[in-house]
Amino acid sequence: MTLVIKLIFVIIIPISFCHPSYQLNTYFFFDPVSNAACDETNYWTPFDQSTTCYRFVSVTMNDSENNDKIKIMLDHNIGISDFSKYKTVLKEKTSKWSRYKGTIDLIDEPLIYKLMKYTKKPDYKLPSKPPHRLGYFSSNSDYIIKGKSINEKGYWTKTVYKIKFAYAIDINGVNVISPHQEKYGLRPVLNIKKSLLKTNSKNIDITRLIKSGTIIAKNYEQKKYDGLIYKQLQGFTVTKDQLIFISSNNENRAKSVMYSYKLNDINTLYKKKYDLIGHGNGMTYNSKEDKVLVVGPDSYKKIFQFNANTLTKEKEYPYPQHPIFHAIGYDYNNNLYIGHNGRRLFLTDTVKIEKMYEWGVTWFETAQDLEYYNGYAFFCTTDAGANSRFQDYSFLKSGNVIHVYDVKLDKNNNPTKNFGRLICNLQMTGLGELESISFRKGYIYIGFAVHKKDRPVYVFYKFDYKQFAKEVKKIS
Numbered sequence: 129m130t131l132v133i134k135l136i137f138v139i140i141i142p143i144s145f146c147h148p149s150y151q152l153n154t155y156f157f158f159d160p161v162s163n164a165a166c167d168e169t170n171y172w173t174p175f176d177q178s179t180t181c182y183r184f185v186s187v188t189m190n191d192s193e194n195n196d197k198i199k200i201m202l203d204h205n206i207g208i209s210d211f212s213k214y215k216t217v218l219k220e221k222t223s224k225w226s227r228y229k230g231t232i233d234l235i236d237e238p239l240i241y242k243l244m245k246y247t248k249k250p251d252y253k254l255p256s257k258p259p260h261r262l263g264y265f266s267s268n269s270d271y272i273i274k275g276k277s278i279n280e281k282g283y284w285t286k287t288v289y290k291i292k293f294a295y296a297i298d299i300n301g302v303n304v305i306s307p308h309q310e311k312y313g314l315r316p317v318l319n320i321k322k323s324l325l326k327t328n329s330k331n332i333d334i335t336r337l338i339k340s341g342t343i344i345a346k347n348y349e350q351k352k353y354d355g356l357i358y359k360q361l362q363g364f365t366v367t368k369d370q371l372i373f374i375s376s377n378n379e380n381r382a383k384s385v386m387y388s389y390k391l392n393d394i395n396t397l398y399k400k401k402y403d404l405i406g407h408g409n410g411m412t413y414n415s416k417e418d419k420v421l422v423v424g425p426d427s428y429k430k431i432f433q434f435n436a437n438t439l440t441k442e443k444e445y446p447y448p449q450h451p452i453f454h455a456i457g458y459d460y461n462n463n464l465y466i467g468h469n470g471r472r473l474f475l476t477d478t479v480k481i482e483k484m485y486e487w488g489v490t491w492f493e494t495a496q497d498l499e500y501y502n503g504y505a506f507f508c509t510t511d512a513g514a515n516s517r518f519q520d521y522s523f524l525k526s527g528n529v530i531h532v533y534d535v536k537l538d539k540n541n542n543p544t545k546n547f548g549r550l551i552c553n554l555q556m557t558g559l560g561e562l563e564s565i566s567f568r569k570g571y572i573y574i575g576f577a578v579h580k581k582d583r584p585v586y587v588f589y590k591f592d593y594k595q596f597a598k599e600v601k602k603i604s
Contacts, residue, residue, distance in 0.1 A: 146193040147322045152243075154186040156200055156325045160318070163227035165326045168550050172204070180224075187235060187317065189242055197319055201235060205313025211284050211294045212308045222316060231319045237287035237295050240303055261301035283315045330552045332600055338556055338574060341591030344394055348375065348585045349385070353402050358385040361577040361586045362408035363455075363497050365420060366391070366566040367436045370398065372420055373575065373586065374408035381407045386422075386439055391568075401439040405432050410455030410497035410564060416463060423456045423467065431456065455507070455564075457500035462541050466500050468507065497564035501593075503536040504551065504603060510562045528562035530554040532603060552602045560587060572596055 159166045159181045166181035184200035191198055208217045214234065222232050241249060243262055281299040288294050289305045296312045298304045306312065348359035356377045362384070364373030369391055376384040384406060388399040410423045413436065420434045433443040456467035465476050496508040510528045532551040536544045556562070560576030567573070575588045597603050 147196050149191045149193050149195070150186050150188065150198055150322075151191070152186060152189060155203065156184050156186070157181055158184055158200070158318075158320070158325060160222070160225040160228045163225075163229075163324065165324060168330075184318065187239065187243065189239070195322070197230070197321055198325070199317055199319050200325075201317045202315045205283055205315060208284070208312070208314050210308050211296075211306075211310070211312070214284060214286070214314055218314055218316060221314070228318070228320075230321065233317050233319075234284060234286035234314065235317050237285050240285055240295070240297070244303055262297055262303075281312065283313045330550060330602075331555055332552050332602075333555045333557075334596070334600070335556045335558065337591060337596060337599055338559065338589045341572075341589045344371070344588040344590060346387075346389075346586040346588075349387075349400075353385065354380060354383070356380055359585050361563050361575060363411040363422070363564045364566065364573075364575045364588070365411040365413045365499075365564070366568040366573050367413045367418070367420065368415065368568070370436065371573070371588065372411065372413075372436070372439075374405070374411065374422065375586070376407045378407075384408050386434070388439060399439050401434075403441060405441070410467070412456050412458045412465070412499060413566070414458050415460050421456055421458070421465070423454065454495045455497040457498045457505060459500045459535070459537075461503070462537050464537075464541065466498070466505055466535055468495065468498060496562060499565050499567060500535065501567040503534065505533045505535045506554075506565050507531040507533065508562050508565055527557040527559065528555070530556075530562070530565060552600065554600070559589075567593065570594065 157166045157168055157171050158164075159179075161180040168183070170179050171181040171183055172179050183203040185203050186198060187201045188195075188199045206217065206221050208214055218232065218234070225232065240262075282297045282304075285295045285297065292308055293305050294308060296304055296306050296310065298306075298312075348357065350357060356379055358375040358377045360376045360378070362374045362376050364371065366372075371389045371391060371394065372386065374384050374386050383402065383404055386401040386403065386405070387397065389396065390398050405422055408422055412421050413419070414421065418436045419442070420436045420439075422432045422434065423430070431445040432441055433445070434441050454468055456465050458464075459466050467476065494510050496510055498505055498507040500506075508528070508530050531553055534544075534546045534549045534551055536547060538544055560578035563575045563577055565572065565574050570593050571590050572593050573588055573590050575586070578585055578587050
């Protein structure tokens with residue numbers, strides 16, 4: 129009898145856990161009071177402070193799947209009267225965040241150097257201009273104390289400079305040194321477990337879809353007006369038979385040139401108008417009255433109405449009671465205009481503003497134009513700098529985003545239940561600085577400013593709306 133002994137070797141393979149990796153400036157909606165992820169359908173804004181669902185922005189450099197935590201910073205200011213009291217204020221304002229067990233701090237100076245792409249620590253004996261900025265912080269510096277809107281223009285970092293000074297990020301996204309008594313805000317930074325966060329499922333990349341369409345490229349006009357060449361696309365719209373756009377020059381922000389091309393002969397200039405309409409930022413077409421409206425001259429306080437065929441200016445609608453206007457779209461279903469004022473949505477008949485709703489724009493984005501189509505507002509933004517080289521407000525490389533909002537009204541022109549709700553974010557890269565979007569006869573037109581030597585600076589893409597809706601799916 130032979131005894132057979134079998135040896136069984138068990139190889140133990142260590143299990144490694146992979147975590148999502150997030151880009152710098154990814155934004156999350158997180159409730160630090162309940163210690164749970166939330167979403168943009170009901171988050172804190174200066175105009176609606178009834179929720180503890182806050183928007184945070186990732187400030188982690190070079191995140192990887194090996195990291196189980198990530199640093200995120202609050203996307204609005206907490207008021208503070210003196211930097212010396214920041215620890216007390218931070219503790220007080222976050223006292224209800226007790227279920228959150230991670231660290232709560234302010235952003236530090238070494239990380240600021242990295243985000244701003246300093247090659248070495250700047251010399252603050254002289255004014256120090258960074259090679260890169262951290263966004264433009266005017267609109268999201270707002271917060272409300274006892275019903276009063278306050279703007280503290282930027283936020284403190286936690287690093288002291290000498291005795292009576294500290295580092296801060298100012299309203300222009302520039303690293304500065306300020307006395308402790310300066311009125312900056314606080315933005316807590318959480319070192320949070322990724323398992324408590326979720327990505328925004330509303331992001332959809334449409335770069336490939338745009339590139340599959342027809343390209344309309346226009347060289348800027350070489351003629352000088354008052355000694356200047358106007359070569360900056362600022363807004364456009366498509367009428368029943370024309371493509372009309374505005375071109376500006378920042379050296380003379382009081383004037384601009386309006387160009388018109390027939391859709392059936394896009395290579396031949398139809399009409400042009402050199403006029404006192406300023407820088408320009410958005411356009412729309414009233415198809416019922418055959419009028420073109422322009423908003424955003426240098427003062428950002430007027431809406432101009434033009435005859436769509438002759439380009440003759442017919443009316444001006446001033447709004448001195450409102451600080452700025454960026455864009456406007458025409459709701460042809462209800463014969464109303466939809467636009468945005470800073471970060472808020474409005475409905476108007478060009479006589480009065482009827483409703484205000486908060487937009488969900490991130491803190492690194494520059495508001496461009498918007499347009500209405502089939503019950504939705506398509507709100508164009510750009511991070512302005514990654515691709516266009518016209519501005520340098522952001523370190524993000526994603527380029528442009530179109531935020532799509534539900535703006536359906538009932539039969540009495542009152543907002544429906546989901547009015548103002550974000551449907552999705554349409555992302556695109558490598559195309560230039562997104563300026564505007566327009567719709568006509570089943571087609572979408574998207575316009576970009578492209579700043580490359582010996583290349584056109586006006587580039588428009590035309591593609592089929594049905595194909596777009598089919599791929600996006602969230603838009604009916």
